[in-house]
Amino acid sequence: MKKPGGTTKQAAAVTPAKEAAAKQALPETTEGFPWLSSHEIKKESNPFTDRDWRMLVYAWSGMLVRFAIIFTLAFSVYQFLANQEQKRVEQTMSLVELWETKDYQQAQRALKDRLAALNSKYDNLLSANPSPTEEQVFRQRIGIEAMSASGGDMPLADFSENFDRIVYFLNRLSFCVDGDLCSRKVTDAYFRDYAVSFWSYFAGYVD
Numbered sequence: 139m140k141k142p143g144g145t146t147k148q149a150a151a152v153t154p155a156k157e158a159a160a161k162q163a164l165p166e167t168t169e170g171f172p173w174l175s176s177h178e179i180k181k182e183s184n185p186f187t188d189r190d191w192r193m194l195v196y197a198w199s200g201m202l203v204r205f206a207i208i209f210t211l212a213f214s215v216y217q218f219l220a221n222q223e224q225k226r227v228e229q230t231m232s233l234v235e236l237w238e239t240k241d242y243q244q245a246q247r248a249l250k251d252r253l254a255a256l257n258s259k260y261d262n263l264l265s266a267n268p269s270p271t272e273e274q275v276f277r278q279r280i281g282i283e284a285m286s287a288s289g290g291d292m293p294l295a296d297f298s299e300n301f302d303r304i305v306y307f308l309n310r311l312s313f314c315v316d317g318d319l320c321s322r323k324v325t326d327a328y329f330r331d332y333a334v335s336f337w338s339y340f341a342g343y344v345d
Contacts, residue, residue: 226321233311233320234328242307245300252290252297253339256280274338281339301340308333 236242257280264276285301287294311329314320 223321226319227324229314230320230324230328233307233314237307237329242303245303248292248297248300249304249336252284252292253280255290256283277338278342281341281343284339285343304336305340308336 260276260280260283265272268276283289285294285298290297308329311320311325311333315322315325
């Protein structure tokens, strides 16, 4: 009987050793950020002093564009304000034209004649050199007398109609100026003296 030939190979099981990963500790520091070396700072060049003519052209052209934009914006603002003032002047002139119409001219004439007659009638009650207070009181009394039935030849109903027309116009003019819709300069040139005189007589009555 023959013995079986051949050799039996046995594989040796190798158990790998577990290696522990060593943790490296970070060094402690008291500074939040490290100081940068002066060699790491890159100095920027000034395009206005650059020797390259292309950089000079680029720098100055950019500057001119900025100036052009600023000038355009400033001119636009000026033109807008000028247009707004022109509209105010036009609105004021439309009121001037209204003031010169027949109805308002008639109202002004009626008021002027009534006040002139009363001033002449009571002129002896005012001294030759009255104080501002005395003159103010005198005008207020004239205004009150003008709004009475005995204040003039024109019937009170007709005079009141003319009076109300003038009050309406002056109030409308005041609202237009206060609302920045009319030119204050043009308004003062046309109506300031008349308005001051009118209210010196009738401020107490209207209030």
